[in-house]
Amino acid sequence: xxAVSQTPKYLVTQMGNDKSIKCEQNLGxxxxxxxxxDSKKFLKIMFSYNNKExxxxxxxxxxxxxxxxxxxxxxxxxxxxxxxxxAVYFCASSQGVAGGLEEETQYFGPGTRLLxx
Amino acid sequence: GENVEQHxxxxxxxxxxxxxxxxxxxxxxxxxxxxxxxxxGKRPQLIIDIRSNVGEKKDxxxxxxxxxxxxxxxxxxxxxxxxxxAVYFCAPGQAGTASKxxxxxxxxxxxxx
Numbered sequence: 001x002x003a004v005s006q007t008p009k010y011l012v013t014q015m016g017n018d019k020s021i022k023c024e025q026n027l028g029x030x031x032x033x034x035x036x037x038d039s040k041k042f043l044k045i046m047f048s049y050n051n052k053e054x055x056x057x058x059x060x061x062x063x064x065x066x067x068x069x070x071x072x073x074x075x076x077x078x079x080x081x082x083x084x085x086x087a088v089y090f091c092a093s094s095q096g097v098a099g100g101l102e103e104e105t106q107y108f109g110p111g112t113r114l115l116x117x
Numbered sequence: 118g119e120n121v122e123q124h125x126x127x128x129x130x131x132x133x134x135x136x137x138x139x140x141x142x143x144x145x146x147x148x149x150x151x152x153x154x155x156x157x158g159k160r161p162q163l164i165i166d167i168r169s170n171v172g173e174k175k176d177x178x179x180x181x182x183x184x185x186x187x188x189x190x191x192x193x194x195x196x197x198x199x200x201x202x203a204v205y206f207c208a209p210g211q212a213g214t215a216s217k218x219x220x221x222x223x224x225x226x227x228x229x230x
Contacts (some may be wrong), residue, residue: 002126009137041155041204041222042220042222042223043161043206043220043223044220045217045218045219045220049219050208056217057154083156089211090160090161104149104151104212105151105166106163106164108160108161110159110160111160
């Protein structure tokens, strides 16, 4: 019955490896997001997709590539992992249609804790 | 881009006291003002939000006030309880198809017995 789910929950890997994080939402939302939360708890948006179309693409190294196979899924692939990529990555979703406040609410997944050694 | 500052960065109150966290933003186009709560090891969750055409909103023990002229909004928690202990983030932005929220630096609230 989970609204926004992510896999894996934990990811420990070596520098230089390539890894993917998967995200799925069963809320029927049109918009999905990826955020990065560093060790100081700063929460920064990386990407946003609306109906499988890239809407927001912040200044993120091109080693990070989001992929949205359908509007319920937004995956994040990271190439050539670096030590500085260690963080918690949160996926989120929202209805994404201007209107009532409830449509703006972003629902976050449980997070994926990535540790690059 | 939007510059967002939160004050204070840490706040310790005794149970039953009130807590106020202030968020200052720079983008005058921002029209949506949410507050998120993140408990230790958990995901951020929305606790209250308002739009720019509303000056204040209250939901039980929490309230948000907005001063659009001065570009700041505040979270007010009354009768604090230990379960209010968490990191609180403001995230002003523009409502729309893909709301781009800029999260503040967070305020760690500790409610002591």
